[in-house]
Amino acid sequence: MLKTIHVDQLRPGMHVQRLNGPWLKHPFWRSSFVASDRDIDRLRESEVETVDIDASRGEDVADATDTAVATDTAPVVDTVTADAPPRPAVAARPDLASELTRARNICQAGRDAVEAMFREVRMGRMIDPGAMMPLAEEITASVDRHPGALISIARLKTADDYTYLHSVAVSALMVGLARQLGLDDDRCREAAMGGLLHDMGKACMPLEILNKPGRLTEDEFAVMRTHPEEGERLLRDSGLENATVLHMVRHHHEKYDGGGYPAQLPAESTPLLTRMSAVCDVYDAITSNRPYKEGWDPGESLRKMASWRGHFDPAVLKAFIASVGIYPIGTLVRLSSERLAVVLEQRPEALSAPLVRVFFSARSRTQILQRDLDLSAPGCDERIVGIESPAQWGFRELVKLWAS
Ligand SMILES: [Fe+2]
Ligand SMILES: [Fe+2]
Structure with a gap:
């Protein structure tokens, strides 16, 4: 039987069946689990107020009549977050200089967080994809305050930073594009998380290939082409259940005409967020400096991308150009x-x-x-x-x- 209890009543060993409220605001990406001390601490710090526990699969509350909020399967409170008014897509815009300063801090924190997760993977440790949520929220808030700031700063990378900052950049570009397309807050968070996690499979690639200071050979490229599938497997094994994000991770290198990899998926089989990720991923890659080539100018890059037939969804690319502008900052x-x-x-x-x-x-x-x-x-x-x-x-x- 399910019981809805306040998070303060949660004890280790209880089987949490459901977190009440929009799932993306939760620090957890698994929908049901046996609560540990760490889970309980994180839940108390989150915006989740009540959870449903299944007493037949774990510990029960001590005295159901005193402590349970309700004994019904329906939650009494659908949490404050569900009723909160949606955040306006663009709030009063701060001046660019102050947002650029904040963007530098977010990039640094983001770079460190992504690098730390890569390190965990390389050491064979379990990762927690949900730990990226606060960063995704910060990226979303920055893009909402001033769409150009974080996108411009995240474009500036050194060879050492590329892999980590690229994830932050793609995340910011995804949020800007999601807002341009009028997607709701939950979709924007998925876009931000997908951007941060899309290249996690690169943590499974041999370092000598990943960090090679030159162009890859065909054989090396064949290895690198496995990173989307490796990433999806890694994140799924880590408890990530969000199908939209998993699809984005596995298929961000597919092309509109079915000429991409790993599955040669044509556009009609590809969800919107995945088609968006294909555009954002390429834009950041070609505008960034790499060991073997200088990044292209942002405006020049948009022109070239628009000329590549069959690579991108034309409607998504059009919205992307509108989101970064015809003349992005730094052009x-x-x-x-x-x-x-x-x-x-x-x-x-x-x-x-x-x-x-x-x-x-x-x-x-x-x-x-x-x-x-x-x-x-x-x-x-x-x-x-x-x-x-x-x-x-x-x-x-x-x-x-x-x-x-
Ligand atoms: Fe990739
Ligand atoms: Fe990428």
Whole structure:
């Protein structure tokens, strides 16, 4: 018989059959389990107020009439979280500089958390995918406050950081895209978690291949192509039951026309969040610096992705471009005055006329006095005429212009 009790009444040995409230807010990813001291501590710190226990499969409450909230299978309280008003997708926007500072801290914490989980896997220890939930929440909150900040900072990686920060970047991109598509809060959390966990299978790859400072051979690439299946197996074995996230992990390298791996799934067999992950994963990979190649400019990358036939779901890619903007932060642009500038900030209401920092004359090929220009300001007669490649201009430290 199921009994609904308050989490304060939970004792080790009780069989928890159900956590009441939206499951993604729970620190647990298994729906039923025998409670340990650690589980109880984590539950008390969570937003879950009541749980259903099955007294026939574990310890019972001492005195059901005094302590049980109800003896019905239906929960008396569907938890405060279920009734909480949905968080607005975009709250009052803080200034970019302060969100960039917060984004740096989230990236550092995220990098450390993902690396720690990789280490656990390599040591053969059990991992707890649910431990990533607070990080997923922070990423979601940052993207909601200022969509461009975390995405821009997470793009900046060193070769050592790539694997770990890539997960944070894909998570942030997934949240931005999920919001753009109007998905609800629970879907956004799945998107954030899927982004963080999508490459966990790389923890099972040989280090000499994963960290190889050059292009992979065909044989090495064949090994690396097993990481989506390895990741899904690892997470499933670790108790992750969320089918959406597991699908995303296993199939984030599938292509729209069925030409991807591991299952050559065509678009009609691929859920939305998986199709989203294919776009976010590639965008972060090509815009990041790798040991063997410089990352492409963000705006340039979007143009190239749009030209690849059959790779991405066109509707998802269109929404993605709308979410990161036509000229993402950090894009090098040429203005109508033949000056070069870097994009500092975009505004959803004026995507083609962002705030830019002018710093170079394309005509005289010399540095000029830096000046910030709001291309959407009334009376501003400058406009963007094209995207330029920082590599072709030899600009190695463009990031200092917008991220400092
Ligand atoms: Fe991957
Ligand atoms: Fe990836």
